[in-house]
Amino acid sequence: MAIPKLTYFDIRGRGEPIRLAFVVGGIEFIDERLSFAQFQEQKESFPFGTAPMVEIDGIVIGQSIPALNYVGRQAGIYPENDPKTAVKIEEIQAYIYDVNTQIGQTMRESDPDKKMEIRTQLAVKYLPAAFGRIEAILAKNGTGYCVGESLTTADLLLVALAHWIESGILDGIPKTILSEFEMVQKCKSLVYSHPKIKEWYEK
Numbered sequence: 001m002a003i004p005k006l007t008y009f010d011i012r013g014r015g016e017p018i019r020l021a022f023v024v025g026g027i028e029f030i031d032e033r034l035s036f037a038q039f040q041e042q043k044e045s046f047p048f049g050t051a052p053m054v055e056i057d058g059i060v061i062g063q064s065i066p067a068l069n070y071v072g073r074q075a076g077i078y079p080e081n082d083p084k085t086a087v088k089i090e091e092i093q094a095y096i097y098d099v100n101t102q103i104g105q106t107m108r109e110s111d112p113d114k115k116m117e118i119r120t121q122l123a124v125k126y127l128p129a130a131f132g133r134i135e136a137i138l139a140k141n142g143t144g145y146c147v148g149e150s151l152t153t154a155d156l157l158l159v160a161l162a163h164w165i166e167s168g169i170l171d172g173i174p175k176t177i178l179s180e181f182e183m184v185q186k187c188k189s190l191v192y193s194h195p196k197i198k199e200w201y202e203k
């Protein structure tokens with residue numbers, strides 16, 4: 001069987017949780033990173049005209065979360081035969097995706113004043129409320145992870161969202177906005193201290 005391949009940009013973004021799932025599972029993979037120009041040339045070869053794309057086990061997966069969970073299943077961080085745990089993971093992922101979309105929409109706003117206005121609203125209202133909900137889920141679970149007692153693909157997605165916000169690249173959204181969410185910070189430190197993930201970032 002061919003080595004699985006992840007095709008994405010040379011950024012973390014939607015590709016990094018999938019990279020980390022491969023890494024956690026110790027699964028060899030080709031980490032193809034395209035420039036934006038290369039992507040434009042190849043765009044029509046992606047199932048939905050977007051990246052990431054994962055080629056694995058003879059199939060092509062063109063949506064990031066199904067790809068993450070497919071790899072996660074092989075990595076042991078998404079359940080094989082436990083629909084109740086799986087749906088709780090997917091529920092959190094769907095919410096994180098909603099939050100991502102709210103921020104992502106501002107990237108396409110060409111009027112800088114309008115962009116700042118929307119981002120300020122997100123920073124003041126939407127994001128504190130959204131992360132308050134995520135914090136409550138983490139607190140209720142009580143292990144530091146989103147679901148259950150160990151790392152799942154939901155945690156990888158949450159950490160990717162937190163990284164995007166905390167990297168400081170989103171003008172108008174203070175990079176410190178998540179510091180008050182202790183459970184989110186705890187989940188992050190659990191993920192980043194996973195031996196294989198630590199090794200990946202030290203490379």
Ligand SMILES: N[C@@H](CCC(=O)N[C@@H](CS)C(=O)NCC(=O)O)C(=O)O
Binds near residue numbers: 013014043051052
């Ligand atoms: N629902 C898709 C969204 C993918 C998506 O929007 N990818 C962006 C990069 S993060 C992209 O390919 N943008 C380039 C384009 O749309 O031309 C997924 O989760 O995979």
